[in-house]
Amino acid sequence: MAKMCECLFPKKQEEVWPLIVTQNVLTGRWKLAILWFLNRETRRFSEIKSFLNDISQGSLTKQLREMEDHALILRFVYPEVPPRVEYSLTSRGRSLIPIIELMAEWGKLS
Amino acid sequence: MAKMCECLFPKKQEEVWPLIVTQNVLTGRWKLAILWFLNRETRRFSEIKSFLNDISQGSLTKQLREMEDHALILRFVYPEVPPRVEYSLTSRGRSLIPIIELMAEWGKLS
DNA sequence: CCGAATCCTCTCGGATACTG
């Protein structure tokens, strides 16, 4: 979404804060699609990358890190060579799925 | 959201298109807040501006134009001097409110 | 295979000044 950000609203607009919180968490070019994709099942880095087939490795890493920081996804590194890394939704991340689905619904009808 | 954009997914990922459509429509620093605000009632330009009290006139105009282009809001100009302009949700815009509310809910609990 | 580090580009949004 263009940019969703860390805006501060004054006291009297406190009611919109929660909305902005969610906006900030979901802001990022690929995050919605990633959530959508991980909802199906746990996925490897390379699987996500090929699903979003226009994304660069660097960008994907950034998006995943941010989502991990926001506690939306879990990162598990297998102690293997070559490395294998799997990403899955946390319960917090999974709690965003209803929003994703509503958005998908809306987009279908539009 | 940071940037929500006009990504093209290949055939096999067609299922995410609708999600991306919605993302594109909602992308923009102030759009969610504006939808939230206009849902209460029709508002004048200056009312919206003071609600989002950090926004500049130019930015507000841009956001509103985009939303108008996406047919989310309606713009009505009163033939007066000085000008008075009111913005309201279209039914299409109103159909986004459930999403907004879910997001607000989520932000409250987080 | 996955990711860190750089560099680079481009777009969004803010600041400012000006108009009817």
Add this chain to the structure above:
DNA sequence: CAGTATCCGAGAGGATTCGG
């Protein structure tokens, strides 16, 4: 009061290279 026109800076995201 509402809007347009310009200019500008910040930061998101892409490309590339290197490394474990």
